[in-house]
Amino acid sequence: MAKSSSKKSEKPAEDLSYEEAMVELEGIVDSLEGEQSPLEDAMKLFERGQALVTRCSDLLEAAQLKVQKLAGETLIPFEDESE
Amino acid sequence: MQPNLFSSAHLTVSQLTFRIRKLLEGDLELQDVWVEGEISNLSRPASGHIYFTLKDKNASLRCVMWKTDAARLRLALQEGAAIEAHGRIAVYEPQGQYQLIVNLIQARGEGELYQEFLRLKAMLEAEGLFDIDRKRPTPELPRLIGIVTSQTGAALRDMLNTLRRRLPVAKVILAASPVQGVEAPPALVNALRSINNQNPDVILLARGGGSIEDLWAFNDERVVRAVVDSKAPVICGVGHETDFTLCDFAADLRAPTPTAAAELATPITILDLGAELLTVRARLTDLVLNLLAEQKAVILSLAARLKYVSPERSIQTATQHLDELARRAFSALGHRIQLQAAHVDGISKRLGSLNPQGVLSRGYAIITRKDDGLVVSKVAQARGEMQVRVSDGEFEVKK
Numbered sequence: 001m002a003k004s005s006s007k008k009s010e011k012p013a014e015d016l017s018y019e020e021a022m023v024e025l026e027g028i029v030d031s032l033e034g035e036q037s038p039l040e041d042a043m044k045l046f047e048r049g050q051a052l053v054t055r056c057s058d059l060l061e062a063a064q065l066k067v068q069k070l071a072g073e074t075l076i077p078f079e080d081e082s083e
Numbered sequence: 084m085q086p087n088l089f090s091s092a093h094l095t096v097s098q099l100t101f102r103i104r105k106l107l108e109g110d111l112e113l114q115d116v117w118v119e120g121e122i123s124n125l126s127r128p129a130s131g132h133i134y135f136t137l138k139d140k141n142a143s144l145r146c147v148m149w150k151t152d153a154a155r156l157r158l159a160l161q162e163g164a165a166i167e168a169h170g171r172i173a174v175y176e177p178q179g180q181y182q183l184i185v186n187l188i189q190a191r192g193e194g195e196l197y198q199e200f201l202r203l204k205a206m207l208e209a210e211g212l213f214d215i216d217r218k219r220p221t222p223e224l225p226r227l228i229g230i231v232t233s234q235t236g237a238a239l240r241d242m243l244n245t246l247r248r249r250l251p252v253a254k255v256i257l258a259a260s261p262v263q264g265v266e267a268p269p270a271l272v273n274a275l276r277s278i279n280n281q282n283p284d285v286i287l288l289a290r291g292g293g294s295i296e297d298l299w300a301f302n303d304e305r306v307v308r309a310v311v312d313s314k315a316p317v318i319c320g321v322g323h324e325t326d327f328t329l330c331d332f333a334a335d336l337r338a339p340t341p342t343a344a345a346e347l348a349t350p351i352t353i354l355d356l357g358a359e360l361l362t363v364r365a366r367l368t369d370l371v372l373n374l375l376a377e378q379k380a381v382i383l384s385l386a387a388r389l390k391y392v393s394p395e396r397s398i399q400t401a402t403q404h405l406d407e408l409a410r411r412a413f414s415a416l417g418h419r420i421q422l423q424a425a426h427v428d429g430i431s432k433r434l435g436s437l438n439p440q441g442v443l444s445r446g447y448a449i450i451t452r453k454d455d456g457l458v459v460s461k462v463a464q465a466r467g468e469m470q471v472r473v474s475d476g477e478f479e480v481k482k
Contacts, residue, residue, distance in 0.1 A: 018252050018356075019226060025363055032370040039378055046371040053364045060357055063251035067243060069234075070258045070277050078257055 013051040018059045025052040097176070104174035107181055113172040118144060118183060119191050122164050127153075133160065137168060137183070145182040146170070152186045165191035193295055200302055204329055207304070212311050213332040219316040221336050222284045224351045227254050229283035229315060231274045234259035238291040238320075238341035245345035249352040256281050262290040267300035272309040279314045285348050286313060288330060289320040289341035301328035310334055320344025443474040453479070 013021060028049040032042060069078035094102070107113055120137035127133050131150035136143050146168060148156070158166070169187040174180070207213060228246065232238050234257065246255060258274035261267045271288075278286060288310065290298065300306060301321045310317050310333040319334035320341040331337040338344035390396070435441070439449060450459040453468040465482050 017226075019224075025367075029363060029366055029370065032367070032374070039374070042371065042374050046367065049367045050364075053360060053367065056360050057357075059252060060353060060360065063353065065243065065247040065251045065253065065255060067255045067257060070256060070274075070281070073277060073280060075256065075281070078255075 010048070013048075013055040016052070016055055018056055018063075021052045021055045021059070025049055025056065028052070096179075100174065100176045100179055103181075104176065107172050107174055110172070115169075115171065116183075117167055117169050117194070119165070119167045120144065122160055122162060122166060125160055125162050133185075135160070137166075145180060146185050147182055148185040148188070156188060158188055158190060160188070167191050167194055190294065196295055196299065196302075200329070203302065203304055203307075204332070207307060207329065207333070212307065217311070218335045221316045221318060221348065224356075225250075225253055225284035225348060227256065227281065227283045228348055229278040229281065229286040230255060230257045230289070231260055231271065231278060231286060232257075232289045232341070233262045236262065236291050238262075238289045241291075241340075241342045242287060242289060242320075242345040245342050246349065249346065250349040251353060252356070253349070256283060263293065263297045263300055268303035268305050271300060271303075271306045275306075275309040275313055275317075283315045286315045286317045287320065287341070287344045287348055288317050288334065289338075289344050290322065291341060292323045292326070295326075298322050298326055298328055301330040304329075306330060307333045318344045318347055440474070443472065448473050450480070 067078040068075040120139045124136040133148040133153045168185045170183045170185040258278040260270040260274040307329045316335040318336045319330045320338035324339040449472040
């Protein structure tokens with residue numbers, strides 16, 4: 001999985017979901033831990049990793065449970081009166 | 084009918100009452116009977132015995148439950164509660180009353196429902212629907228959580244609050260369904276099917292506490308089979324801790340309450356995620372710092388090697404050699420110069436003794452003829468004006 005981050009076209013970190021960012025972040029750490037990549041690549045990975053960390057922590061701080069309701073087979077917003 | 088006033092068969096009250104008693108208490112069916120009705124005239128005196136009347140529309144029956152049986156009673160008796168009482172009919176002779184001596188009480192319908200519950204449980208169990216190896220693990224970090232419950236119940240509010248507190252990064256889809264009454268089982272089946280189409284990571288099937296009848300939809304065979312057929316693992320949280328429904332047995336995970344179901348669905352909380360993120364960040368930084376340190380070490384080692392093989396070193400050697408030569412040359416030269424200097428010194432001393440100035444200071448004079456500058460060293464040479472030079476100056480003389 002080490003190669004994952006550098007191969008695919010990178011989405012800006014701000015567009016990633018928490019899980020996507022976390023998966024990529026773990027890939028980057030694995031990659032840095034594993035094979036010796038050229039320093040320049042390693043620094044790029046590191047910068048990307050930092051952006052992903054920021055993305056994840058932003059998401060955690062701003063997280064608000066999103067609740068939807070099934071009406072038949074379609075999803076509609078759910079007004080939760082307990083909120 | 085006209086009574087026969089002269090009949091010989093006169094009975095005392097006691098005899099008659101005893102006969103009635105024999106009749107009633109000798110009837111085996113009346114000695115082991117379930118009676119259903121509503122409680123009224125409930126009385127619990129200090130003796131610990133319980134007295135009440137069971138009523139229905141047209142009749143009433145006096146009941147007593149002795150202290151020892153009353154102590155084992157699990158149901159809270161209330162005025163007007165519909166119950167089923169088990170016991171034996173007895174006659175209380177002093178009052179000429181028959182009554183039910185009660186040893187067991189359960190809520191009405193409970194017995195039948197329980198029998199039905201046991202029958203269905205045995206059947207589904209035999210089919211293997213409750214087997215342990217059918218149970219699927221529930222995800223540690225669900226992204227999409229499906230909830231099947233009543234839209235208006237406290238159960239939904241409890242679950243949403245729990246999820247909001249523990250894992251607000253998750254998304255929730257609610258498939259609302261009635262959870263009691265005859266319409267509940269097909270609606271629950273439908274909700275389970277629809278929510279599976281949304282591919283949730285886990286489904287919470289829940290309902291708040293209630294009587295056994297209230298929870299009955301979760302013992303419905305159709306609902307149990309829908310739980311078994313669910314693509315996503317199901318966590319079932321119905322009623323309270325002590326309530327077990329067939330859905331609990333069929334579910335991948337049983338939770339004692341709806342809140343507990345929401346907790347079991349989120350073993351990893353947002354706090355854990357935050358801690359994990361800090362760890363990953365520290366690891367990332369460490370890795371890069373190590374990498375840089377390694378690179379620096381490599382560079383330093385290369386620099387050392389480069390220095391060793393570089394011309395600088397041979398230049399140094401050559402320079403040193405040159406310096407050595409220069410030093411030797413200088414030292415050799417110096418020796419000769421010293422010799423020369425001594426020589427020059429000797430000559431200079433000899434030269435000094437020849438200096439006419441030295442002679443003059445001893446009182447001699449040098450006399451030169453003014454016209455041609457000849458030094459007069461013989462009397463014959465003296466003529467005309469002459470210059471006399473002594474040690475500190477000159478003066479003229481004439482002949």
